[in-house]
Amino acid sequence: MENFLYTLIIPVILFFTFVFTGLFGNKFKPAVSGIICTASVLISAVISYWTAYQYYFIHGKVNGVYQIINVYKFEWLKFNETLSIDLGILLDPISVMMMVVITTVSLMVHIYSIGYMKGDSGYSRYFSFLSLFTFAMLGLVLSVNIFMTYMFWELVGISSYLLIGHYYNKPSAVSASKKAFIVTRFADLGFLIGILLLSAFAGTFDFNELTNPDGNAILQSASVTFMGLSAITWALILIFIGCAGKSAMFPLHIWLPDAMEGPTPVSALIHAATMVVAGVYLIARLFPLYVFTSPAALEVVAHVGAFTSLFAAIIACTQTDIKRVLAFSTISQIGYMMVSLGVSGYGAEEGLGYMASMFHLFTHAMFKALLFLGAGSIIHAIHTNEIYTMGNLRKYMPVTHITFLIACLAIAGIPPLSGFFSKDEILVAVIEKNIFLFGVQYLVAGITAFYMFRLYFSVFWNKDKKYEHDPHESPNVMLFVLIFLAACSALAGLIPFSQFVSSNGVPFSTQIHMNIAIPTIGIAVAGIILAFVLYKKESVSPDKIKNSLGLLYRSAYRKFYIDEVYIFVTKKIIFNLISVPVAWFDRHVVDNTMNGIAYTTNFVSEKIKYMQSGQLQQYAFIMVAGMILIFLLTLYLIIV
């Protein structure tokens, strides 16, 4: 078998880049750090393409099955004979795929940032953290051991914290970075405890053993039960909580929209393509364990995913900040991936959902990164995020416009763009298992098309708005990235993904299911048309509806009568009665619960500060009283 040892270079080079630019970045011109970091990502991207080529086409398949290859494994800390923490690199279809996605998107973001961050005071720091993040993310996907995953998982969290907080002079950015970190950390609690449980019952941290369907881990672990569910189910649900935190599943999603305060390329990298899908990736990584030992945990995954995708899609319709729309759209799309994993079985065709989920992860990374970078290009041009202050930008920014349109079509699921294929596979997989979830996902597909085109029309069409200075197209270095990603988004769907990725490594083939595809396209087109009607044509702009409603009898003579009733239903009833309350619920109830916890902690700490009064005698009093209390307590406990 081919020796893949050279893959070690991919993370290592990034790590050294980080250390180098972190320590010496202030010694030379900022541009130098940018170039060093970009070059090292380029190198790792090239190596990972080469690895992917070698793996998928030459050495990876043995007897028609993709192998799991431990390229390198080093026993680090040993607990006992079976339980140890290892470091190493694991190659299998999904890790190679993720490696390609991460290096590609990261490379694009690096190049883009050269233009976008020009003149920023923290230029070299920014690039060194980008390298750190990319390193951590690669470490996460390539790890051989769930413990190693956890470590990189935390490292990813820290580096994203540092990146989101980049604009330190904006208080909102600082509080957002804190929130992102704290929410995900609390979710990671679940992850850590889940790992502890898993290791206790399965007796290993190693992915090879954990996910081997015939291995001891799966066979042994189902027996112990705790509060009605098997212990392994608890462990897997706890791990899912960790995943939900990283992947912004309800109700742990609250950090993601706020995290949009960071620089836009960071949003593209972290909050669209890589970090937020880590949760999906981890569940896929542990997939055999979920399928064989705990269908209940998978049910949880599917339902949380479905609910989140609907919830976030509805909220996305009400947002007016371009990045927040994209943020909610990301949450919604990750929900899609979760649903798909949740309904999947194990095997080649059985595991269609697994494949579809990974496929969607792949295409989503491309078009969502494109959307974010396009949004960044717009923000770069007019220095605002509010879509109501934008309009008719297609005139000023033709390249951005076209690429953005491609991305919107892709996410809406219009053939032959990439999103269509992956979404179609997901819907096929879901309808086979659960008709209710299918209904939800089908609806979400329509809403997705609607809010994306609402965004698109408001920004690029509509009337010219007053701009402080004329919007201009972005520098070439940024446009290159947009065009490259647009090409990827357009063509990625044509990859026969099932030939490469499946739950048990056996390639299979899929085809388009017309009976699903056509209604899906239909609802997507309906969504686009609705958005077109509402936001493109000035004649029925939402403002006008108000007037016309007061004069219903006159409208009866109008041609637009049907239109307006329709608009009344959608706009007044659906929008005001569903979307707005859902968004309100999200803003106030979910958010405030989290804020409330923080507030309570602060409050308590303020109240007890008088314990530390600086008075020696009070200290002594507390000491003596505490001692007597402890004695009485133990005495009581012994007598009882």
Next chain:
Amino acid sequence: MRHEIMLIIAAVIILIIELSTGKDNKSMMIPAAVILFSLVTFIGFLPIETGKLFGGSYNTSDMIILMKNSLNIGVLIVIIQSAGWLKHSFENFDNSGGYFFIIISSLIGMDFMISSGDFLMFYIGLELTTIPIAALAAIEKMKRRSSEAGIKLILSAALSSGILLFGISILYATNGSLFFSSLSSDNMNSSLQLLAFIFVFTGVAFKISLVPFHLWTADVYEGAPVNVSSFLSSISKASAIFILIILLFTVFNSLISVWNTVLYFTAVITMTIGNLFAMRQQNMKRFLAFSSIAQAGFIPLGIIGGTQFGISAVIYFLLIYIFSNLGAFGVVSAISNASGKENMDEYNGLYKTNPKLSLVMMLSLFSLAGIPPVAGFFGKFFLFTAAAVQGYYILVFIAVVNATISLYYYLLVVKAMFINNSDSPIEYIKNDNYTKAGLLICVLGIIIIGFAGIIFEFIESASTGI
């Protein structure tokens, strides 16, 4: 006994140097102390016989030697780091001989304390660790806070040792012996013995600053010179934890169910209170004081249940804690000596002017916070595992939640250094070689202990002796 003898020789040599050099010729004191102590530390690692001396008043085992060596390394770092502070003012410099003598004699006290086989040795060792240090805490005559710290330390230590003594006297009354070995064979079941245990526990918990015996900690650390605070918070605390383990596992092993309960509750409140206070501190020394209280709250997780794995976890944790805490204090000390600034908001923008100092600080804080893959994470992780194996799931859960909360305030400092901007950040600090060396040892310690799995295995094999 070699550790103690070497230390006594070192202390005497320092006194001789102090007496034989004139007032204007003290510059050799610091290098002499550093070289001398490095030698002592090195000799401590040479193989040595274990056993009992003085009719059982003095014990050594592999684990005790390991503990002594850890303390030696910690003190070596403190001595190296002190150079900056001693050079800072003429008055400090004038005191450097006495300063080193007291630090070393305090370490002698700790060594005798953890080697002690009876309560008399234990008591004298304990006093030897505290009383001279109180004098050091008050050494900065120009600062009111320094004297306040000294008086608070010595008076509350006096009270706590009074309580401890009362407990020891009751133990003596009920068992008739002061030797750990003969006490441990007694089955303690009367409530008077329970009372004695609580009194003795209070005395030791005071040194570890477990809540509710912790209140002196923050005030003393804030007022005392930084290096004295770091000595107190790392070395002194670690030695007290070692002796607590020894006491619990020998003298009080028949009360295991009692001390499990006591440790359970103190662990929970210590972590929580430490965290709640640490969150709102502005002064870095005070902040680190509360963080060290919170850290101490994790230690009972390893002791509870009384397993050998737990003990190894505690020692491992302490070793990492010594390095991380001294790293953080070292940075605070370097900054305080150079600019006199000790407040968190004065650290804003430190990364821009002093990237290396801020990176060392970040590493140390991450290690204290327990963020993987820094060593501190494994220290905490093993503690959690030790408690989880014993079935203390709720305790582990509370501990994990507290570890998460602690992350919040450690990140506040990291944020101040890396993210916040400042109009007048602390200017570039040109550190002397001592400071650099001290910080380098800490960083190496944090990294090596975290990444060399063999160290934990070594500790595990050594801790069979208890």
Next chain:
Amino acid sequence: MESGVSIQHFMVLSTLMFFIGVYGFLTRKNLITILLSVELILNSVNINFVAFNKFLYPENLGGHFFAMFVIAVAATEVSVAIAIIISLYRKLKMIDVENVNEMKY
């Protein structure tokens, strides 16, 4: 033992003295008087040790020596504490414990 004085008598005496000392520690205002309270505490412990040695375990001199060492340690404690108090007095011109509270919260 010659008469009806039992070990409990001594323990009650020393416990009372101990807690009187604690009370003094908690209430006295002057730092030196707090120090005196500490001496009371240590003295009560000494009574304990000596009485136990005499009445319960006369075969060795453990308690007796312990008391001796406690006296010696008390002397060092007092000397350091007095030194600190005097240095504090030089700065503040008073030694009231309630004013020793510059650091708090």
Next chain:
Amino acid sequence: MSETVFYILSGFILVFSILTVTSRKILRTAVYLLFVLLGTCGIYFAMDFNFLAAVQLTVYAGGIVVIIIFSIMLTSDLQDKLEAVQFRKIFFSLLAVLIGAVVCISTILNHNFPQVTDKVLDSSMRTIGLRLLSYNEGGFVLPFEIISILLLAAIIGSIMIAKRADSK
């Protein structure tokens, strides 16, 4: 020791202990402490611990109390009375102390102490001297040596703090 002697001595000790912690004349408190120490000394004598009683007299009563009196004279105006203590402080302290004392004493009284052995206590100077320099079990040469380090360190520390800063 006869019962009468014990009661007289302990009454003496307790009364002066209470006076030590309550008197508002600062010099008097030191004198009251001296009385307490003398009373304790009497107990030691009554129990045949002559050497310890002598140590108590010389070190405690002679040394410690004298240094305390010196420092009182250095730091306080002897005419002044100490300020009265706030009622709240007295109340809570008294409460804690009373509860503590009651709990401890009741525990002590409930305990069955081992039977008194008929072995005779040998507290002659010769035995004490031999024990102090013996390094076998029951010997105290090691603590004896260590306490010398403690004394030295304490003296050095005290000198460092208490000496006046050179005005250079």
